[in-house]
Amino acid sequence: MVAFCLTAEINAQQTNASDSTMLRKIYSEALTNGKSYSWLDHLSNKIGGRLSGSSNAQKAVEYTKAQLEELGLDKVWLQPVMVPKWTRGTPEYAYVSTSTGGTKNVNICALGGSIATKKGGLKARVVEVSSFEELEELGEEIIKGKIVFYNRPMQADLISTFSAYGGCVNQRYSGAQEAAKYGAAGVIVRSMNLRLDDLPHTGSMSYGNIKPKDRIPAAAISTNDAEYLSSALALDPSLEFYYTMSCQQFPDAQSYNVIGEITGSEFPNEIIIVGGHLDSWDLGDGAHDDGAGVVQSMEVLRLFKESGIQPKRTLRVVLFMNEENGLRGARKYAQVAQQKNERHVFALESDAGGFTPRGFSFDCDKDNFVQIQSWKPLFKPYLIHYFEQGGSGADVGPLKGENVVLAGLRPDSQRYFDHHHAANDTFEHVNKRELELGAATMTSLVYLMDTYGIVKSPQKTKIKG
Structure with a gap:
């Protein structure tokens, strides 16, 4: 029995050495x-x-x-x-328009699968939310005709960045589908990015069972511009957001x-x-x-x-x-x-x-x-x-x-x-x-x-x- 164990141990060591080599x-x-x-x-x-x-x-x-x-x-x-x-089409364009007449260009990109804005673009007031639950609480009375701005950032204190991504990506994928239920005119989503920069991040989105005629355009906004838009809304809740996109599904x-x-x-x-x-x-x-x-x-x-x-x-x-x-x-x-x-x-x-x-x-x-x-x-x-x-x-x-x-x-x-x-x-x-x-x-x-x-x-x- 002892001899068998020694032989097994030697064979294991030789195998390990061979694998290491x-x-x-x-x-x-x-x-x-x-x-x-x-x-x-x-x-x-x-x-x-x-x-x-x-x-x-x-x-x-x-x-x-x-x-x-x-x-x-x-x-x-x-x-x-x-x-x-x-296809994305021509580059997207967007700006924020304040009630005092000031404007600021912001960086956006269409989410993959989004419809285009109507010719001439879309301009509307903005409602900022951080979750679908908050969207539901506001309801159609507040949401209808406005652009929903999803601004839930990736959770920075999670060491696993994929866990942080998983904690907020639903607003990108299903945000337009949920906002359309309450009559929203469009959707802007904070980019899935832990860094503050000027780059919008695209990604897939879905309209679920929303009929084509009821679908609304969806875009990502850079993290820097998401921070700006949130701050601007706190000072001026009646500001408007304009964007135009020419994406197309074939x-x-x-x-x-x-x-x-x-x-x-x-x-x-x-x-x-x-x-x-x-x-x-x-x-x-x-x-x-x-x-x-x-x-x-x-x-x-x-x-x-x-x-x-x-x-x-x-x-x-x-x-x-x-x-x-x-x-x-x-x-x-x-x-x-x-x-x-x-x-x-x-x-x-x-x-x-x-x-x-x-x-x-x-x-x-x-x-x-x-x-x-x-x-x-x-x-x-x-x-x-x-x-x-x-x-x-x-x-x-x-x-x-x-x-x-x-x-x-x-x-x-x-x-x-x-x-x-x-x-x-x-x-x-x-x-x-x-x-x-x-x-x-x-x-x-x-x-x-x-x-x-x-x-x-x-x-x-x-x-x-």
């Missing part, structure tokens, strides 16, 4: 010969913002497919998906998920995927959201090949289309996987920016999380310490099911919302080394998941009656 090789290759930064340079600076259904989105499809083909993968293909097509357009694959050597029917979303908003070039995740995911497969790792399980990169305003790509991928009876065992998403990686969050059961935590010492030399159970990512979410582990890369998030959905989400704000560290960190986790597999739940026995 492989991780070192992966990080070395990523940091000295990485491709992610040059790929991102092209996506950002040669193509630019990639709204679903746009010509730039199609260029991104063609570019990433060509790069995956150059890697010599076993298979590269496009998965058709119909996506919404919305019929759905043909687009694609881009997929590349290395076939597994031992368990080809067990599929591991890594991915990010290829589409982005149009104000910047989508470098952090989610160009970084796209190129990091592509780099995972390149690092496997360059490091001489033949995966046991089929390794697939999926570049999803239409995460920002519909999740059509994610749903299509999951639908096709189900139709083909494909067996996914692990799915990792990068969609939190290209900043310094801190670790991962996992959507999995206790047994799998215990195994994953046993790998934590392997990441310690790279200052990767965050291994927590929680969410994964929007695009891998539809794959959730029994015996599937979902995960999300978690970079340092403190600067992410300075750029999220804004005009400064651009290539120069991505650090090359941070981006490459993230790609190596993802590759290392995928390597370990492929090497050891997932802990499968016991099969439930059916009782015959």
Whole structure:
């Protein structure tokens, strides 16, 4: 018995040493010969913002497919998906008009999916609220014919900026839908941004079941101008706000998920995927959201090949289309996987920016999380310490099911919302080394998941009656 325990301990130490050596090789290759930064340079600076259904989105499809083909993968293909097509039109314009005749221009942008203002724009008095409950308390008598100004900021004392974002994003997504119920003429929403600056941040919104004739225009206002508007309203409640937007919704357009694959050597029917979303908003070039995740995911497969790792399980990169305003790509991928009876065992998403990686969050059961935590010492030399159970990512979410582990890369998030959905989400704000560290960190986790597999739940026995 003692001999058996000693043998098991020696084997575990040898395995750990082998894994440590492989991780070192992966990080070395990523940091000295990485491709992610040059790929991102092209996506950002040669193509630019990639709204679903746009010509730039199609260029991104063609570019990433060509790069995956150059890697010599076993298979590269496009998965058709119909996506919404919305355009911003000419730049938005807005100003505040005081009762004394003074005016001040302010920075706004249309929310994705909003209707345009009527020709000549919209001008009305403003009602400031911080919640839907406050909106309901005011009611139609006060709201009707006015512009509702949602001014609930992100909670600055939350260390998790994604928690702060989650605490106020409903006013952006559902604000117009709720305000329209009380006869509001339009909606202005404080940008989802912890920093005070002049950049409005766009993002998706929904009208729910509101009929087209009753829909109202919705725009984001920069945090600096939200502060100004709130202060001005306190001094002059009768001031008016003017804005004009020319955005337009078109019929759905043909687009694609881009997929590349290395076939597994031992368990080809067990599929591991890594991915990010290829589409982005149009104000910047989508470098952090989610160009970084796209190129990091592509780099995972390149690092496997360059490091001489033949995966046991089929390794697939999926570049999803239409995460920002519909999740059509994610749903299509999951639908096709189900139709083909494909067996996914692990799915990792990068969609939190290209900043310094801190670790991962996992959507999995206790047994799998215990195994994953046993790998934590392997990441310690790279200052990767965050291994927590929680969410994964929007695009891998539809794959959730029994015996599937979902995960999300978690970079340092403190600067992410300075750029999220804004005009400064651009290539120069991505650090090359941070981006490459993230790609190596993802590759290392995928390597370990492929090497050891997932802990499968016991099969439930059916009782015959």
